[in-house]
Amino acid sequence: MPVGRETAPDDFELHRLSWADFDDLARGKGGGRTIRRLRRAERSRRLLLLRALVDDVAKVPHLCGPLPSPESAWELLARVQAEAPKVLDLVLAHPYTGSWVGYTTRLFHHRTTGVCPLWVHIGHVHAIAAAAAIRAGLRFRTSVPVWHGGAILPTLGLARLPSEAPHAVADVEGEVGQAVEIRSGTTRVHLPHDHRVDAPGWWGMRQVSIRAHDQVLSVRLDDIDPYRGIYEPVLPQRLGTDEVASWWRLLTDAWHLIVQHVPEIAPALRAGLESLVPRPAVPFRMPSASTGEAFGSAIVGHPDDAVALAATLVHEFQHIRLGGLLHLTRLREEDPQERFYTPWRDDPRPLAGTLQGVYAFFGVTMFWRALAHASPGFADRRAAFEFAYWRNATWRTLQVLRDDSALTTAGHRFVNGIAERLGPWQDEPLPAEAADTAAALAADHYAGWRIRHVRPHPETVAAVAEAWLAGRQRLAGIRVTSDRTPTPVPDGAWSQARIDLTRLGLVQESGDTQHTMPEAWSTVPDATPADFAYTSGRLADAARGYRAELAADPDRPASWIGLGLALSGLGVRPAARALLTCPELVRAVDRRIRTGAARVAAPDELAGWIGRLLP
Numbered sequence: 001m002p003v004g005r006e007t008a009p010d011d012f013e014l015h016r017l018s019w020a021d022f023d024d025l026a027r028g029k030g031g032g033r034t035i036r037r038l039r040r041a042e043r044s045r046r047l048l049l050l051r052a053l054v055d056d057v058a059k060v061p062h063l064c065g066p067l068p069s070p071e072s073a074w075e076l077l078a079r080v081q082a083e084a085p086k087v088l089d090l091v092l093a094h095p096y097t098g099s100w101v102g103y104t105t106r107l108f109h110h111r112t113t114g115v116c117p118l119w120v121h122i123g124h125v126h127a128i129a130a131a132a133a134i135r136a137g138l139r140f141r142t143s144v145p146v147w148h149g150g151a152i153l154p155t156l157g158l159a160r161l162p163s164e165a166p167h168a169v170a171d172v173e174g175e176v177g178q179a180v181e182i183r184s185g186t187t188r189v190h191l192p193h194d195h196r197v198d199a200p201g202w203w204g205m206r207q208v209s210i211r212a213h214d215q216v217l218s219v220r221l222d223d224i225d226p227y228r229g230i231y232e233p234v235l236p237q238r239l240g241t242d243e244v245a246s247w248w249r250l251l252t253d254a255w256h257l258i259v260q261h262v263p264e265i266a267p268a269l270r271a272g273l274e275s276l277v278p279r280p281a282v283p284f285r286m287p288s289a290s291t292g293e294a295f296g297s298a299i300v301g302h303p304d305d306a307v308a309l310a311a312t313l314v315h316e317f318q319h320i321r322l323g324g325l326l327h328l329t330r331l332r333e334e335d336p337q338e339r340f341y342t343p344w345r346d347d348p349r350p351l352a353g354t355l356q357g358v359y360a361f362f363g364v365t366m367f368w369r370a371l372a373h374a375s376p377g378f379a380d381r382r383a384a385f386e387f388a389y390w391r392n393a394t395w396r397t398l399q400v401l402r403d404d405s406a407l408t409t410a411g412h413r414f415v416n417g418i419a420e421r422l423g424p425w426q427d428e429p430l431p432a433e434a435a436d437t438a439a440a441l442a443a444d445h446y447a448g449w450r451i452r453h454v455r456p457h458p459e460t461v462a463a464v465a466e467a468w469l470a471g472r473q474r475l476a477g478i479r480v481t482s483d484r485t486p487t488p489v490p491d492g493a494w495s496q497a498r499i500d501l502t503r504l505g506l507v508q509e510s511g512d513t514q515h516t517m518p519e520a521w522s523t524v525p526d527a528t529p530a531d532f533a534y535t536s537g538r539l540a541d542a543a544r545g546y547r548a549e550l551a552a553d554p555d556r557p558a559s560w561i562g563l564g565l566a567l568s569g570l571g572v573r574p575a576a577r578a579l580l581t582c583p584e585l586v587r588a589v590d591r592r593i594r595t596g597a598a599r600v601a602a603p604d605e606l607a608g609w610i611g612r613l614l615p
Contacts, residue, residue, distance in 0.1 A: 015041040017328055022410070025325055026417025028318075028366055029264055032271035038324030039272070042295045043092045045327055049101045050074075050125070056108060057122055063108070065119025066169050067143050073129035076140055080129075084136035091132040094155050095275050095297035096227035100124050102293040103227065115232050120145040120167050124152075124227070130172045131156050134180050134191065141173045144182075147226060150236055151182055157196070157204040158224040158236060159189040203236070206244060210252050212259035215266045220275045221247055222297075228277045230289050230299065239278060246302070247278055253306030254313060261370035262314065265363070269317045272324075276300055284500045284524060290316045292323030304507070307382075311367050318363035319356060331355065331411035338488045340400065343393035343445050346494050348453055348486040351406050355415070358398050362418050365390040369425060382506040384430050388438035391425050396442075398422065440565060441499050443580050447561045448494050451583040453486040464585065465592040468601065468609060491584075495558040497527035498565070501535040526558070534566055542566040543604075550603050554594065560587055563603055574611030575604045586610055 017037060024030035054070040057063055064070070081088045091097060104121040107114050114121055123145040131153040133140045144151050146168040151159040153172075161170055161184040170184040180191035189201035196204040206221040221244065226233040239247070259266045274296040279287065281302035289299045298316035303309040325331075332355060338348040342357050349357065368390060371383035401407075402415040467474075501524055508520065521532040530545025546563035549556060564579025578586050586607050593601050 015044060015328060017325070022325075022329070022414070023417050025321060026414045027421050028363060028418075030321070031267045035268045035271040035321060035324075038321060038328070039093055039295065041328055042098065042324060043089060046092050046098050046101055049105060053101060053105050053108065053122075054125070063118055063122060065117065065123065067119060067123040067126060067145065070122060070125045072142065073125040076129040076133055076138075076142065079138060079140075080132040080136045083138060087132055087135045090135065091128055091155060093274075093296065094128075095294035096154060096222075096225045097128060099229075099291060099294040099297075100128075100227040103233070116145075116147060117167055120147060121233075127152055128154055130174075134174055134195075137174075137176060139174060139176045141171065143169050143171050146170050146184055147233075148235055150224070150226075151184070152225055153182075153191075154225060155205060155220075156191070157202055159191075160201045160203065161185075161187045161189065203238060206239070208248055208251055210255045212256040212266075215255075215259045215270060217251070217255045217270045217273070219251070219273060222275050222277050228275070228294075228297065228299070230291055243278070243302075247276075250303060250306050250309050251276075254310035257306060257310040257371075258313065258367075261374060262367055265314060265317070265366070268321070269313065272296060272320050273298065273313065273317055278302065284496070284504070286312050288312045288316050290319045290323070292326060295320060295324050307371070311364055311386075314363045314367045315360045318360040322356060322359045329410050330408050331414055332408060333406045335406040339485060340397070341446065341449055341486070342397050343442060346445075346449065346452070347490065348449075348488050351401075351404065354397065354401055355411070358394055358401055358415070358418065361390055361394045362398075362422055365394050365422065365425065369428075372430065381431070381434060382503075384434035385438055385502070385506060388430050388434045389441065391422065392438060392442055395422055395426055437502060440568070441502060443568075444498055444561055444565055447564060447580045447583050448557055449486075451557045451560060451587055452490040452492055452494060453488070454484055454584045455487060455491075456582075456585045456588050457484065461585065461588045461592055464610065465589045468589065468593065468606065474613070492555055492557045495526035495531075497524050497531045497558070498535055498562065500524045501527060501531055505535065530559070530562055530566075534562060534569075539566045539569040543570065547603060554590060554603075555587070557583075557587075560603070564607070567604060567607075572604065572608070575608035576611070577614060578607040578611035581614070582610070 015037070021030060021034045021037070024034060054074050057070050061069060077088060103114070104124070107118055107121055126142050127144040130140070130142050130144055134153065134156060146161055146163060148166055149161055149163050151161055151170040153159070159170065159182040161182065163184060168184060170182050172180065172182050174180045182189045182191070187201070192199040192202060192204070196207055198204050203224055205224070207218065208221060209216060209218040221239065222228050223239050224236040226235070228234065258269065277297065277299040279299055279301045285301065286303055286308050287301040290297060298313070298320065300312055300316065303312065332351050335351045338350050340349045340351070340354040342349050342354055344357055344361060365387065368383050368386040372387040398415060398419055402412065402419060407415065501521055504520055504524060521527055528545065528549060530542050530549060533545055534542035543563060543566040546559045546566060549559035550563065553559065560579060560583050564576050564583065568576035568580065589610070590601060590603065590606055
């Protein structure tokens with residue numbers, strides 16, 4: 001092995017990325033060659049972590065439990081490298097080799113068990129070595145952990161070995177030119193010649209290959225590897241045949257969209273994305289996730305359509321390649337304070353998460369821009385709205401981020417590279433309706449974030465409430481606006497109903513639903529009649545509805561902001577201005593007035609009074 005104990009430092013090849021490649025990545029470019037460089041760096045990183053873990057465990061052999069020492073797995077991997085080095089590279093590049101070694105290393109150093117006994121996690125190295133030996137066609141014998149009756153052979157599949165104990169051991173034996181056998185107790189499972197197909201006692205790893213023009217995307221649909229989760233290992237969640245077929249159809253259409261509309265991303269994406277973890281659908285959401293430790297993998301909820309899936313694949317691929325870059329260079333200093341507003345999250349974010357989000361939604365903006373500029377007739381209004389929404393959201397966050405002192409020199413160069421492409425897009429013409437709707441919903445989310453996460457100074461609240469009750473027309477010496485640091489603890493729940501209703505209407509126009517809008521709006525989580533009235537353009541009805549909601553629940557954040565949106569559309573500017581720029585103050589003053597005051601304020605009357613006092 002290249003990282004054995006006897007290896008001299010001079011034998012190491014340093015992984016470097018040229019500034020040209022760095023700048024290409026920042027601008028959302030960089031083809032398969034750059035991604036393969038990131039992948040080679042990941043291989044070395046994982047190998048170093050693996051060697052360190054093997055060495056550490058050797059000092060405390062009792063932590064291996066009933067399994068052999070990891071040294072024997074290392075020796076088997078060394079045999080694989082000697083006989084079939086490309087096989088070793090494949091197994092090391094497997095995304096969940098990275099997530100496993102990172103997770104287990106943390107458990108070992110903290111001496112915690114995780115979701116399984118520590119020996120099960122440490123023993124996964126034998127499963128990795130066995131899978132590599134099988135692929136290399138070696139003769140070998142080893143033992144692997146069994147979790148709730150499943151013995152994973154990463155990249156190959158899962159042997160199903162019924163056991164009463166939640167954690168057990170299985171023996172794996174391979175002979176040259178003969179079938180592999182996995183044994184536990186009296187149960188024997190023979191690995192089929194084509195390991196991708198299911199067989200008695202065996203679940204094969206599903207592989208999907210799709211061609212669009214000359215670009216082939218080949219990914220695993222991984223529903224069995226225990227280390228495919230983000231935070232903790234998870235048990236298999238086997239997809240049914242119909243579900244696999246649905247994913248295949250959606251991926252086929254999504255890949256064609258990517259190749260056709262964002263061809264600059266396609267070669268890099270096919271080189272960098274090798275595993276998808278399918279998750280169930282979540283109504284009106286497109287949940288997805290990835291981690292830098294599992295380079296090449298994305299967890300994706302079942303989408304409503306191929307367009308949403310294509311946007312999500314681009315989004316997660318941006319996370320993947322930024323994660324790889326961050327293992328080569330430092331873009332930021334450590335700054336865990338949750339202080340940034342981001343339009344894609346309802347809570348304040350730290351610098352690291354904000355940088356990841358900006359890069360991911362830069363890719364999303366790129367995708368929707370391409371669709372918005374495509375030939376007429378392709379979901380025009382939907383693409384135009386999404387492009388308008390995300391270009392502004394990403395640019396707004398980038399402007400705050402790019403001047404942050406916690407960015408390194410390379411970090412400033414990286415975000416400035418994003419800005420070079422994203423900036424000119426802000427001026428590209430779009431239909432006025434799409435731009436106006438996107439601007440209103442951006443204001444909706446920002447105001448909703450402020451009312452929940454910004455706390456006005458108590459002295460300011462008291463002074464404004466006193467001035468209101470005294471009937472004053474001026475606030476001498478009182479600073480109404482505030483740039484106070486946000487708190488991660490929300491003051492009330494937030495509703496995404498208005499943007500969900502807007503997107504539902506755009507999808508309805510493209511003919512992708514069987515329901516009419518009046519029938520469908522009630523299926524949107526937390527949607528109220530006032531929300532439906534607002535998104536339908538009935539602003540006076542919406543304002544009346546939000547007033548009624550506040551009469552029933554004066555603290556509901558979405559009702560305060562909804563009233564501000566409706567009043568803005570009706571041209572009631574002072575009240576709308578207060579409710580959309582400092583809603584936290586309006587609600588806090590309203591609360592104080594309601595605590596025993598004889599004069600109760602109407603929501604828009606109070607907001608209008610505060611709005612006229614704003615600088």
